[in-house]
Amino acid sequence: MNDLIMKRKKLLSLLLAIFLIVLPFSVIASPIHSPTWGFTLDLPDDYDYIDGDGRDRFSFRSHDGAVLDLVVYSGRTSPYSSLETMAQDVQARLRGSGDHSFFDYRNKKAVIIELIFTLNNTQMSGWGLGIELNSSDANPLMLLALAYGPAWRQDLQVLHLSVLDSIAPAIEDRLFPGPITEFSYPRRNRVLMPIWGLGANAWFFTEDEEAAQALIEREFAILRRYADSPMWKEAWIRYYHAIYRDSYDRLANVAFIIERAFNVPALEERDFASTILEWIQSFTYERSFEDSDFLNLVSAVLDGRGDCDNLSMLMAIILNKANIPAAIMVSRDYSHAMALADLDGIGARFEIGGIRWLVAETTANVPIGLIAADMSDPQGWIGIIFPF
8 A cells, every 4th residue: 555655646746747837958069060071070078179270170179188180181282192192191290100090981981090109209199080071083072180199198098089989071970880980890790680579670780789888988988087077067968979879870770660660550759759668668777887887779679678868868769760859868966867859748848959848757657748846957957959
């Protein structure tokens, strides 16, 4: 009887939260976009613009001394006829002792350059990324990004790799794993694997789980750097943006299979979202207090397990793939995360970016639109919108 009373009280608190007046909160920390050349870049928020012309040359420096230099070599004005000559010249100019390796990134030629050189009597180290922005053999348009810092600051290496991995050479690349991750975990072999609780299989690359988890742990190491910083909110947003970008294409086929399983014949958008939510709520709730405490989304859908933030992001990706705008909100105060969807009907809402999003609790068996009354203060949440 006591259990029943407690359940009713909890449900009542959830229902009461629907009628709270919810004020808007803002989204911050947007990636940098070049309207001239089309590439985007998602830097940690403490990287300051220190030099450049705002078009072809850019230089940034973090508060810890990490540097990022970007140059676009455009067509006929470029001193380089190919990516190979550019990589060789970079090493020659820096008198560097590092190596370089060529690879393909989404049908674009690319090169990773190990940077070991001396600048102003200081030993420097880091990594460079060169990538063709078009496919012209005669006059290739190329982006060169050099991320480096004092060699004795080995803790900066994770920043260098993350910054380079955040580069999307074109708008359409924003929803695919970054170039550093693709170089480290090239996706070559596809396998069919069972989706948890669905009785259906989806295509994945054999490297997807390992690659996705490696990115999460790398980005979590960066997130921890900003735990006590005034920029901790921006750091959280960048962390979730990086995971979303890396996960989106890895879940492309599984999202299609899920939509076909749950949305044929077609449901109303809210009914479809509710069905997806019920499926995700049936996952085993699991937390790990080691490392990132964020299970990659490929493992989540294969094993049927996860916690609030990865399950909320999973729901957001599935809905976005189905052309239902979705986002997430996360809270350090409440140690919680929830999915958000742009849907009609009654329910608790939080406003982000001019949209009054409906909440979705992924770790408790409650209908869409409900939030616990003791978690309904918008000041306790950070809203995160993703491209789709």
